[in-house]
Amino acid sequence: ETGVTQTPRHLVMGMTNKKSLKCEQHLGHNAMYWYKQSAKKPLELMFVYNFKEQTENNSVPSRFSPECPNSSHLFLHLHTLQPEDSALYLCASSQTSASGGSSSYNEQFFGPGTRLTVL
Amino acid sequence: GIQVEQSPPDLILQEGANSTLRCNFSDSVNNLQWFHQNPWGQLINLFYIPSGTKQNGRLSATTVATERYSLLYISSSQTTDSGVYFCAVSNYGGSQGNLIFGKGTKLSVKP
Numbered sequence: 001e002t003g004v005t006q007t008p009r010h011l012v013m014g015m016t017n018k019k020s021l022k023c024e025q026h027l028g029h030n031a032m033y034w035y036k037q038s039a040k041k042p043l044e045l046m047f048v049y050n051f052k053e054q055t056e057n058n059s060v061p062s063r064f065s066p067e068c069p070n071s072s073h074l075f076l077h078l079h080t081l082q083p084e085d086s087a088l089y090l091c092a093s094s095q096t097s098a099s100g101g102s103s104s105y106n107e108q109f110f111g112p113g114t115r116l117t118v119l
Numbered sequence: 120g121i122q123v124e125q126s127p128p129d130l131i132l133q134e135g136a137n138s139t140l141r142c143n144f145s146d147s148v149n150n151l152q153w154f155h156q157n158p159w160g161q162l163i164n165l166f167y168i169p170s171g172t173k174q175n176g177r178l179s180a181t182t183v184a185t186e187r188y189s190l191l192y193i194s195s196s197q198t199t200d201s202g203v204y205f206c207a208v209s210n211y212g213g214s215q216g217n218l219i220f221g222k223g224t225k226l227s228v229k230p
Contacts, residue, residue: 002164035218037160043205043220056217088160092218107152108218110162 003027004111006091012117013081021076021114023091031096032074033108034066037088049074050096081118088113121146121210125221132196132228140191140224142206150209151182152218153191157202165191165204196228 004025013019025032034046048056049068063085065077074091091111122145132138144151153165166173166180168189173180177196182189193200203225207218 002161042222043207043218045217048217058217090160090162106150107164107167109164110154113160113162115160 002109002111004091004093004109006089006111006114008114009112010115010117012119013078014119015081015083017081018077018079020078021089021091021116023074023076023111025072025074025091025093025109025111027093027095027109029093029095029109030071031094032068032071033092033094034074034076035090035092035110037090037113039087043090046076078116081116083118086116086118088115121148121208121219123206123208123219123221125204125206125224127224128222129225130227132226134196134198134228134230136196136228137192137194138196138226140193140204140206140226142189142191142208142221144187144189144206144208146187146210147184148187148208148210150218151189152207153180153189154205154207155200155202156205156223162205193226196226198228198230201226201228 007022031050037043045058046060047066052068067075090113092108094108095106124143126141151169154162168180168182170184177194179192203223205223207220
C-alpha cells in the first residue's frame, strides 16, 4: 500500500464509450501525475499537476482529458479511444517545494494502475 | 532529452544468488528512483537515491552522480524478488516532474 489508490483496476471499453479513471492520494502531496505503460514502450509521462495546475502535457492526444479538482484527486477522462490506447495507466504523487520561483519535485509514489483494454 | 539505459535487460538467477543491476543516464540528475514492478503492475519504491549509497535489508543502491550511473544490488535473492526493476530519473534541465524511465531489467529467480 503506497498511499495512492486507483479505480477501477481493470476497464474494458469500446471505441465509442466515455469512461473516467480515478486516482486519490492520501499522502498530503501537492503534485500528481498520469503515466502510461504500453506493451512495447517504456513508461512515459502524460500529465503533471502541481497545486492543481497543469504544468506538463506531454503531447497527449485530446481524447485523453485530465482533471484535478484538488491536490488529492486526479481524473483521466477517456473518449473515442483507439485500440492502441490499451495500456496500464499509472497515477503517481509527490511533494514539491518552491525555491526561487521554480518547483523542485521529490520522490514519486505510484498507485496500482488501471489496466485498460479498448476493443 | 535525457537517456536512461538499464542492463542487463534480462537476468535469471538461482535462489540465494546475488546480482547487480546497472542504470546509466546521459545527463546530470536531481532525482533518481529504483522501482520493482510486481506481476500485477504495481510499482514499488525501492530507493530514492540521486547520489550516495543506501541499504534496505537485502537490497542496496549506489549512485555516482559525477559518472552518471547507479547500481542496485540484490543479495541472497528470493523467488519473490522476481519482476521488472526500473530506474527512473529527472533533471534540472528538463521538466522536473517528468520521471524518465529506463526499459527495465526483468529478473527471474528460480527455486
